[in-house]
Amino acid sequence: MPTFQTVRGMRDLLGEEAVAFTFIISKARETASLYGYKEVITPVVEPLELLSAKSGEEIRQRMFIFKDLGERSVALRPEFTASIARLTTTALKNEPKPLRLFSVGSVYRYDEPQRGRYREFWQSNFELMGSSKPEADAEIILLTNSLMQNLGLQGYTFKIGHIGVIRGILSQEGVDEKTQNAVLQRMDKKEYDEAFRLVQSEKARIMLQGLLTLKGSSPQETVEKIGAYVADYPKAKGAAENLNEVLRLVTESGCPVEFVEPAFARGLEYYTGVIFEVYIHELDIALGGGGRYDKLIEVFGGDPTPAVGCAHGIDRIALALQTQKTALATKQEKKVAVLPITEALRVEALKIAQQFRAAGVTVEFEVMGRKMAKALEDADKRKMDYAVIVGERELKEGAVVVKDLASREQSTVPIQKLLEKIKS
Numbered sequence: 087m088p089t090f091q092t093v094r095g096m097r098d099l100l101g102e103e104a105v106a107f108t109f110i111i112s113k114a115r116e117t118a119s120l121y122g123y124k125e126v127i128t129p130v131v132e133p134l135e136l137l138s139a140k141s142g143e144e145i146r147q148r149m150f151i152f153k154d155l156g157e158r159s160v161a162l163r164p165e166f167t168a169s170i171a172r173l174t175t176t177a178l179k180n181e182p183k184p185l186r187l188f189s190v191g192s193v194y195r196y197d198e199p200q201r202g203r204y205r206e207f208w209q210s211n212f213e214l215m216g217s218s219k220p221e222a223d224a225e226i227i228l229l230t231n232s233l234m235q236n237l238g239l240q241g242y243t244f245k246i247g248h249i250g251v252i253r254g255i256l257s258q259e260g261v262d263e264k265t266q267n268a269v270l271q272r273m274d275k276k277e278y279d280e281a282f283r284l285v286q287s288e289k290a291r292i293m294l295q296g297l298l299t300l301k302g303s304s305p306q307e308t309v310e311k312i313g314a315y316v317a318d319y320p321k322a323k324g325a326a327e328n329l330n331e332v333l334r335l336v337t338e339s340g341c342p343v344e345f346v347e348p349a350f351a352r353g354l355e356y357y358t359g360v361i362f363e364v365y366i367h368e369l370d371i372a373l374g375g376g377g378r379y380d381k382l383i384e385v386f387g388g389d390p391t392p393a394v395g396c397a398h399g400i401d402r403i404a405l406a407l408q409t410q411k412t413a414l415a416t417k418q419e420k421k422v423a424v425l426p427i428t429e430a431l432r433v434e435a436l437k438i439a440q441q442f443r444a445a446g447v448t449v450e451f452e453v454m455g456r457k458m459a460k461a462l463e464d465a466d467k468r469k470m471d472y473a474v475i476v477g478e479r480e481l482k483e484g485a486v487v488v489k490d491l492a493s494r495e496q497s498t499v500p501i502q503k504l505l506e507k508i509k510s
């Protein structure tokens with residue numbers, strides 16, 4: 087038989103890595119609860135048509151697409167937003183607004199695998215539907231801030247911008263939406279020369295080039311400079327004002343925004359407003375990002391619904407925690423090995439194990455039928471805190487032997503007092 091490997095770009099998560107993933111997911115869920123986001127669980131496989139509606143050429147080309155046995159064209163979800171938009175226009179159509187939804191799970195993109203870039207990766211995703219106010223943009227950024235903080239990440243920082251600045255300039259100079267999308271995609275990858283080559287209007291080209299060089303000594307100053315720079319472009323100017331308001335709300339609420347990027351673009355096509363990404367200084371890849379998308383729900387056949395959302399890359403956050411050597415603030419519960427001395431004592435030993443588990447104590451029961459010395463040696467290797475040895479003599483007196491595996495101390499403890507002893 088051949089030995090099997092995982093598919094390229096897909097990983098097994100073992101040991102510490104699996105612990106980190108569940109830790110991050112639990113913190114994301116906690117954040118959802120703190121901000122009032124309801125969890126929804128949607129399918130990994132969705133109709134191709136739904137997923138390709140408005141995610142952008144970049145992601146469309148990287149989807150895992152196949153025909154199911156019923157000849158339907160389907161794909162593995164490359165992100166959550168399309169599924170959430172589908173829900174908003176169907177099952178949740180009549181829900182009162184604002185609608186706050188949270189999801190977590192794996193997504194799939196045929197990216198070139200490298201550090202922090204996989205073909206199967208996990209995201210926690212937050213969407214806020216129904217508000218066009220800057221408070222809504224601020225909420226999505228602030229909840230990302232809370233998540234980063236609660237995870238224990240140090241020195242993380244936000245980069246923020248507004249897609250309406252570039253779009254405002256381009257549309258006023260007569261550049262059609264399709265070309266705008268192509269330009270934004272290249273700008274997202276910092277391929278500026280190629281991006282500008284797509285723009286026929288010389289005026290627009292010069293404006294974009296100038297935008298790249300704008301820089302203030304603080305995020306606020308940069309936004310002011312952008313506003314002044316696009317003074318003759320009403321839509322772009324409106325975008326700069328909106329960015330200014332959101333920036334003020336988040337910075338006043340204690341969110342660390344390192345810089346405003348005047349020519350910030352993101353790969354997904356559906357953004358219409360403020361966009362952002364979060365980083366740590368040690369890694370040059372975004373840990374999460376998002377923005378406003380006011381037109382998407384209409385594309386999916388719903389009533390016009392302004393919306394803003396974000397996704398956090400769990401694989402990359404795990405990498406960030408590892409890079410910063412962050413101790414995961416998980417609860418350290420006591421772990422107990424329950425070991426019957428003879429086979430005849432299995433039932434009594436199991437009863438004790440079940441009592442422990444009912445009280446929330448982790449128990450690894452001796453399922454290998456080993457001799458006591460071997461079982462104890464193994465309990466040490468597995469870093470158990472206690473071994474509870476169930477022997478006939480002690481059992482007759484309603485007791486068992488408890489061995490503290492760290493101090494090596496051993497004592498006989500009445501079964502009624504066992505929990506007290508272990509939890510003390």
Ligand code: AMP
Pocket residue numbers: 165195197202203204205206207208209353354372373374375376397398399400401402
């Ligand atoms: P997006 O859905 O493109 O806005 O991405 C949101 C977040 O998902 C990014 O900030 C990354 O943290 C993460 N992410 C995107 N692509 C990948 C990938 N190929 N591998 C791992 N994480 C990714």
